[in-house]
Amino acid sequence: MKVLVTCPPMLRAIEQLRHYFEDKGLELVTPNVVQVLTEDELIELVPTVDAWIIGDDPATEKVFTAGKNGKLIAAVKWGVGVDNVDFKACEKLGIPIANTPRMFGNEVADMALAYFTGLARESYKVDREVRAGNWIKPAGMSVSGKTVALVGLGDIGLATAKRLKAFDVTINAYDPFTKLTAEEAGVDTILPFPDNLGVADFVVITCALTPSSYHLINEKSIQLMKDGVIIINVSRGGLIDETALIAALESGKVKSAGLDVFEVEPLPADSPLRQFEQCIFGTHNGSNTKEAVIRASLRAIEILFGYLNIK
Numbered sequence: 001m002k003v004l005v006t007c008p009p010m011l012r013a014i015e016q017l018r019h020y021f022e023d024k025g026l027e028l029v030t031p032n033v034v035q036v037l038t039e040d041e042l043i044e045l046v047p048t049v050d051a052w053i054i055g056d057d058p059a060t061e062k063v064f065t066a067g068k069n070g071k072l073i074a075a076v077k078w079g080v081g082v083d084n085v086d087f088k089a090c091e092k093l094g095i096p097i098a099n100t101p102r103m104f105g106n107e108v109a110d111m112a113l114a115y116f117t118g119l120a121r122e123s124y125k126v127d128r129e130v131r132a133g134n135w136i137k138p139a140g141m142s143v144s145g146k147t148v149a150l151v152g153l154g155d156i157g158l159a160t161a162k163r164l165k166a167f168d169v170t171i172n173a174y175d176p177f178t179k180l181t182a183e184e185a186g187v188d189t190i191l192p193f194p195d196n197l198g199v200a201d202f203v204v205i206t207c208a209l210t211p212s213s214y215h216l217i218n219e220k221s222i223q224l225m226k227d228g229v230i231i232i233n234v235s236r237g238g239l240i241d242e243t244a245l246i247a248a249l250e251s252g253k254v255k256s257a258g259l260d261v262f263e264v265e266p267l268p269a270d271s272p273l274r275q276f277e278q279c280i281f282g283t284h285n286g287s288n289t290k291e292a293v294i295r296a297s298l299r300a301i302e303i304l305f306g307y308l309n310i311k
């Protein structure tokens with residue numbers, strides 16, 4: 001049996017994991033993946049394997065149909081995000097599939113806090129200037145006493161709230177699906193979005209991308225924000241309308257942004273976002289620590305072996 005792996009963090013750790021497959025007589029298929037394979041590439045590759053551990057690839061109905069018409073038996077989505085995977089198509093085609101939730105809350109929250117402090121004190125900008133031979137001393141922002149709008153109270157949001165509390169900030173949280181009280185979530189209040197958005201000094205996005213949350217941060221919601229607000233997104237690029245964000249950065253409505261994710265990844269070379277030196281950009285890498293990658297990979301392997309009836 002062949003197992004395809006298209007998740008870049010798992011691929012980079014594959015030599016530590018290879019024995020789990022070889023011990024069961026499974027052959028690994030490990031293409032070179034920077035971020036994702038294209039739908040056409042997957043339509044060609046997936047039918048040739050028995051199982052697939054998915055990254056952020058376009059796991060569409062077309063891909064799964066091609067797989068079903070070939071050898072594909074089962075799949076696992078590595079990680080928590082499932083916006084790129086057509087689970088309904090799998091159900092229709094009889095392909096068992098699951099994701100690996102609650103794997104990366106702490107790691108992604110750590111990244112959110114790195115952006116939070118880095119943008120408040122402009123430390124990344126200072127680093128770039130020192131390396132360029134300059135010696136700048138920008139006046140940063142004291143975070144104690146500020147207000148954070150925290151959008152999303154899932155695993156990542158709760159871990160982010162826990163960390164933010166150490167900075168003596170007020171946290172206004174937004175999550176229409178949470179069953180937690182504000183006290184249980186470790187926040188000051190839970191509001192319907194976008195109530196009181198205008199009091200926030202920071203907007204930190206940790207929610208899932210769904211049809212209802214697509215472009216949640218748009219021209220209209222940005223206009224409700226405080227002038228000079230700082231926006232941080234460690235979840236999914238589609239949560240922000242980048243055209244609206246670019247306009248807000250140009251006007252100064254948004255002071256700066258910390259973006260680990262983008263609408264198109266990798267970020268295109270001609271993206272206007274690249275002109276804003278006050279921003280911090282990542283590579284959709286918030287979950288990527290050595291420990292978390294092994295943890296999530298072992299869980300994905302466990303689920304997949306269960307589907308394949310491998311003991």
